[in-house]
Amino acid sequence: MKAAHAKPERDLRRHGFPMPRTAFVLLLAINVLAVLPHTERVPTWMLLAFGCVLLWRIQVFRERWPFPSKWLRLVLVLGGFAGVIFYHGTVFGPDAGVGLLITAYLFKQLEMATRRDAFLVVILSYFVLATEFLFSRSLYTTIYVFLVLILITATQIALNQSEPRIAIARPLKVSLKLVLQSIPLMIVLFYLFPRIGPLWQLNLNTQQNRVGLSDRMSPGDIANLSRSGELAFRAEFQGAIPPHRERYWRATVFDRFDGRTWYAVDDSVLVPLDMQQLEYGVRRYQYRVYLEPTSQRWLMTLPAAQVSGIDAKSTDALSVLAQSTLEAAVSYDVTSFPDYRYQRAGLNRLDYSRYLQLPVGGNEQSRQYAREQFRRQGSDPARFIDSLLRWYHDEEFIYTLNPQRLGRNTIDEFLFQTRRGYCSHYAGAFVFLLRSVGIPARLVGGYLGGEGHPLGKYLLVHQYDAHAWAEVWLEGQGWVRFDPTGAVAPNRIEFGPLDSTTDDSFLRESPLSPERLRNLALLAQARLMVDYVDYLWFKNVASYDTEAQNRLFRDLLGQVTPQRIAALVGGLGAAIVLVLALSILLRHPPARKLDRADRLYLRFCLKLQQRGVARAAGEGPQDFAKRAANTLPAQAADIEAITALYLNLKYAPLQKVAHFKPQQSNTGDTLGRLEKELAQRVRAFKPS
Amino acid sequence: MSSSMSTSSRAAESRFSALSRPVRARWQRWLDRRIPPGREVVLDQRRIFIFPTLMGFGYLFTAFLLFIAGINYDNSLILNFSFFLGSLFVVAILQTFSNLSGLEITAGTTEPAFAGTEAKFNLHLGKSRRKDHCSILLEWHGFAAEPRNLIDAEKIPVQMLLPTRNRGVFHPERLKITSVYPLGLIRAWTWIALDMECLVYPKPVVCELPPQAQQGGKDGKAPVPEGNEDFDGLRAYQETDSLNTVDWKAYARSGDLYTKRFHGYQAESRWLQWDQVPAQYAELKLSQLCFLVLDMARGGTPFGLQLPGVKIEPGSGPEHQKRCLETLARF
Structure with a gap:
């Protein structure tokens, strides 16, 4: 007796089960594919260990090696955990968490003996895969995740089907069908399932080194940033897009200077925007910003800005701060008033002293120069500023990304020795000079410009658009923007950074960056296309949140009440499940399609039936032909010819074709000719 | 295999017996x-x-x-x-x-x-x-x-x-x-x-064939012509006769083939009877009778089966065996 056949499932579960080969191959594949995007969350040497683990598991499957002993497994997995914790220096945060998760996930392979273990690996695969969205929410990540999801589902199918050996395509096909069937309901749930706010606050500090503006600025900082082609944010406009020279995207203001480094104004000292002191002006721009994560609280806007759609506050420095640091992409709506005036009436004492602050000593030559120049211009701030900008323009100042290193007195060295610098040099020195003669001024950090997109009505702002400029408080005018860089390299303001440097230092770090290949029209178009798709994805899907859902509910329901929401979600969900159920349960595979010869022959039989010669059930074509010929002797020849052709087509050629295939390439033609003839004869056949 | 099976069937039983009888009956009715x-x-x-x-x-x-x-x-x-x-x-x-x-x-x-x-x-x-x-x-x-x-x-x-x-x-x-x-x-x-x-059928239980009862015996019952118990005489050999029955001594004497003729008695066919099996309990008796039926059928001897209220006339062959076993099963 074949004992294995009768073994109850319970026994199999206890003693391990014969893992189908297909399931095993799929399990290894999903292991590798689920971990692949996470390779940077674990130390590099761990990848080698993972490789060994998989190799060992393969050897176990081939029955060459046994499973490692319990103690060895324990040592291995604890070692792995220790490695990850040491690597990250913490057990908290998504990076360390995911690192630990994938370590447990891969080492689980070494004790995957039973069906239940295999299932646990599948469940862990779902987890590992889903965590990828913590780090990236792009369309391309989503596509990858869904492709791996199809594989995971196929693995589950392969684990549950009973044939020991099947082609890998079968579970894949079934899996694809199941995944496609689940997508409609998923979409309804995604858009309509009521979103609720976070249940508890999480501190989501990824340790990724983000490229972007920081809260301090030393000479050369922005120059480094300018070599990055990464996207900073997108701004989608309703109505007019501002011209290039008005695209001063403000992030923050730097108020303190220690002789070398400028520090951003501290969040805690910022007071809310004084609405009494703000005059909006006539023109306005309306747009929505899709901001990539920055790990800072700044929301990029064109001042003066009113922000909605996100929890944020407008500050006295005309910057806008989000509630917490931005560790994930966000989007928000802005209305900007480019002709604003702020604090025309005057600065309070505190602000006045803050924006005049300078270190006690140092940079004496610059101070001296400023004082002399100020006196020469009759102590008139406007004329003084004008003379400074002219000085920048007329003297041998060079706008470059590769300024020389500066020593202790950075301003002095820059202004009187090297004279080579980037925007932060020019703007920083400018503010220094103004402050040293008692004119309140501040350094502003942000982005200048943005690349228009041909398809979408939006601007792409990259890290290389990072910029620093100055703001000066002038009596009767309030805060006025001056961009000293424009005096040195006017192209920077009018066209952007690509054409403005006088040497080829731009984007030095990424020789293969697409930016570099911008002149190639086709590539540029492809790049913009890719960005457009990603933009649409982010705008419509990835950034869909409670607020967007409320908007949708308002559009769909008019008046939003819990009952109406429940009716909408329940009704639509039930409808989809019903359609799904009907299609799965009532749809049967179609009967085997009749081939052309059968159809023609049936038509022939129908014609005979109309003359009263019906083919009996189970009557063969030849018997029927004999009978029909006897009844209708006039058509005997036709009947025999059609029957012969039909039989030839159906049966005789099958063997012949199979037999002659190697030599004869025109068998298809022969069959076609026979079929054509049959068709003609059947059409012409008219029993009287 | 049999061990694993019995454990699982026992487990199934205990699962059922865990339900109280009326609940089980109601469950069965509902299912039906x-x-x-x-x-x-x-x-x-x-x-x-x-x-x-x-x-x-x-x-x-x-x-x-x-x-x-x-x-x-x-x-x-x-x-x-x-x-x-x-x-x-x-x-x-x-x-x-x-x-x-x-x-x-x-x-x-x-x-x-x-x-x-x-x-x-x-x-x-x-x-x-x-x-x-x-x-x-x-x-x-x-x-x-x-x-x-x-x-x-x-x-x-x-x-x-x-x-x-x-x-x-x-x-x-x-x-x-x-x-x-x-x-x-x-x-x-x-x-x-x-x-x-x-x-x-009952589970066969090995037992001794009880001694032939004497109530039948050689007397009083009609002889069966083509039996093989007692010698009757010789007749000319026919091609269908078994060589075992050829009288080789007569052949040596005369050079002609003769077949020895025997007759049997109906009483000589065995009766398997309820009272004669050694066991005390009915089920065991049936089991032993089952064994005997199989044993007799293997031997080829015609046999009859007599149970209280049931009597199967002697016979042989698979059909007969099946009939006897069915009777034992249904008794």
């Missing part, structure tokens, strides 16, 4: 109403039960965790991932149900067995619609058959070996048909009562 017995059963929604497996609950828990993570990290794509898992679960319910529905079970033949051995129950699985059925598990009376697939074939035979315990007419419990295909998250199952029975 809902899924009436028949020779041919097509599974439909009235007959199929469905519930998540342990793995299904684990899967739902995963989806729930991801849902919470999506909410807390304010990550719409992780949230979407959990919605996908939920949707896939709904599809799995429908697919698992669909995998079982439309399956046609037809009762086939049965083969009798001796108590304690396995009775063969033949049945057929078929497609009532054109769709495939995968990984169908059949469990019947503690016997679990290897999972079956109906993919290319329209109909497949399944042989179930049901362990028997007591002699008599064996009506197995309901046949349980289960499938967790395709994802293993949902179990769809049904209990169907197939109108099938088989006869279980």
